Amino acid sequence: MSDIDPGQARPPRRVRVDLPGRAYDILIGAGLVDAAGSILAERLPDARLAIVTDETVAALHLDRLTASLDAAGIAHAVVTVPPGETSKSFRQLEHVVDAILAGRFERGDAVLAFGGGVVGDLAGFAAAIVRRGMRFVQMPTTLLAQVDSSVGGKTGINSPRGKNLVGAFHQPDLVLADTSVLDTLVPREFAAGYAEVVKYGLIDRPEFFDWLEWKRAPIFAGGPERAEAIAASCEAKAAVVIADEREAGERALLNLGHTFGHAIEAAVAFDPARLVHGEAVSIGMAQAHRFSARLGLCPGQDATRVEAHLKAAGLPTRLSEVPGAAIAREVLMAGIAQDKKVKRGRLTFILTRGIGRSFIAADVDAAQIDEFLAEELAG
Ligand SMILES: NC(=O)c1ccc[n+]([C@@H]2O[C@H](COP(=O)([O-])OP(=O)(O)OC[C@H]3O[C@@H](n4cnc5c(N)ncnc54)[C@H](O)[C@@H]3O)[C@@H](O)[C@H]2O)c1
Ligand SMILES: O=C(O)C(=O)C[C@@H](O)[C@H](O)[C@H](O)COP(=O)(O)O
Ligand SMILES: [Zn+2]
Numbered sequence: 001m002s003d004i005d006p007g008q009a010r011p012p013r014r015v016r017v018d019l020p021g022r023a024y025d026i027l028i029g030a031g032l033v034d035a036a037g038s039i040l041a042e043r044l045p046d047a048r049l050a051i052v053t054d055e056t057v058a059a060l061h062l063d064r065l066t067a068s069l070d071a072a073g074i075a076h077a078v079v080t081v082p083p084g085e086t087s088k089s090f091r092q093l094e095h096v097v098d099a100i101l102a103g104r105f106e107r108g109d110a111v112l113a114f115g116g117g118v119v120g121d122l123a124g125f126a127a128a129i130v131r132r133g134m135r136f137v138q139m140p141t142t143l144l145a146q147v148d149s150s151v152g153g154k155t156g157i158n159s160p161r162g163k164n165l166v167g168a169f170h171q172p173d174l175v176l177a178d179t180s181v182l183d184t185l186v187p188r189e190f191a192a193g194y195a196e197v198v199k200y201g202l203i204d205r206p207e208f209f210d211w212l213e214w215k216r217a218p219i220f221a222g223g224p225e226r227a228e229a230i231a232a233s234c235e236a237k238a239a240v241v242i243a244d245e246r247e248a249g250e251r252a253l254l255n256l257g258h259t260f261g262h263a264i265e266a267a268v269a270f271d272p273a274r275l276v277h278g279e280a281v282s283i284g285m286a287q288a289h290r291f292s293a294r295l296g297l298c299p300g301q302d303a304t305r306v307e308a309h310l311k312a313a314g315l316p317t318r319l320s321e322v323p324g325a326a327i328a329r330e331v332l333m334a335g336i337a338q339d340k341k342v343k344r345g346r347l348t349f350i351l352t353r354g355i356g357r358s359f360i361a362a363d364v365d366a367a368q369i370d371e372f373l374a375e376e377l378a379g
Helices: 032-043 055-071 090-102 117-132 143-149 179-184 187-204 206-221 224-243 250-255 258-267 277-294 300-312 329-337 366-378
Strands: 013-017 024-029 049-054 076-081 110-115 135-140 154-159 162-169 174-178 347-352 358-364
Touching: 013 224, 024 032, 024 224, 032 055, 032 135, 032 174, 049 055, 049 090, 049 117, 055 076, 055 110, 055 179, 076 090, 076 117, 090 117, 090 154, 110 117, 117 135, 117 143, 117 154, 117 162, 135 143, 143 179, 143 187, 143 224, 162 258, 174 179, 174 224, 179 224, 187 206, 187 224, 187 250, 187 277, 187 300, 187 358, 206 224, 206 300, 224 250, 250 347, 250 358, 258 277, 258 329, 258 347, 277 300, 277 347, 277 366, 329 366, 347 366, 358 366
Parallel strands: 024 174, 049 076, 049 110, 110 135, 135 174
Antiparallel strands: 013 024, 154 162, 347 358
């Protein structure tokens, strides 16, 4: 059987994450929710599925997924969590783990994450720890999850002390990204996912950034460029993950904008009414470019160009755009100190020499970051 649904306009694109012993495919295209049953029956024969989803995704798309699994004779159960970042918690982890155990899912069965990055990170962590590791399928339903979180095996939950501080590396066996489900995403969440698309251009693909400047409108409008951008993003991420699966070195580049961004998310207590992850990354990437320019590393016009592109996509680029009470500098500094890239107390940031010329800067002076944040908050 092939992965091509006869109802689809075109076969899915395929990106291979060629990790030795743990290689997997990312299939990208319209109609993969309806085709999931036949694809999974072929690729994970005999696996029962513990589907983890959130209430919003369940209401919009779950019936089509379960109908497809029923038609293929795949046994499944569903566990639902509330939508939003606050579900990346010990409480929801316990809820998901308990449902998997109550359903007597075995190690050879699979957890299937059907949702955005929150569901993917939470379900993936449950898959990593239940019976010391179950099989795992990602069916990402947000732009962010299709271009970033479903790929590469980072799973986990948040702590009130910081973002993703508890987790595990656990690669999926398969990623099915149905681009048609993005049509129900609210514009704010689409824009948030776009920030992580822009990230790949800013890390080391300047020609991709140029292309995004040119193609942003059709990507947002749902033209063929959208699937192209998703596939290009997955290819960029897969290349980094294959080279450095567990972030011993260069994978840290995927953290561009995240040292500032994660601190901002923690400072607003992960409240999606104030800020979602992609928006925090957008502010963080703009800050990484402004800070690099301030140090004389990056041309000022590159920082301006990055900020203009993010703004044009409807994304925030400044701390002053975060709604609610002003964020205190000390709170941000405390969040930055919890970053997972900290080594012997010294800060690591992803800085840049210009668009597409990011690099890992170990041993960044905390006093300079503190001064920079004071300026940013004043400005
Ligand atoms: N593991 C990784 O490598 C990685 C990478 C990037 C981000 N992340 C994590 O991903 C999370 C953010 O993911 P996200 O932006 O997808 O947020 P999310 O999972 O909270 O989804 C955003 C919102 O969109 C809704 N939604 C999802 N799919 C929908 C659809 N098709 N139609 C309508 N609504 C839909 C959700 O219910 C939610 O309210 C963060 O926790 C971040 O830390 C992880
Ligand atoms: O996959 C990675 O590596 C990333 O850094 C991708 C990020 O977009 C993502 O937000 C990730 O969850 C951050 O990882 P963390 O290790 O800083 O928690
Ligand atoms: Zn991210």
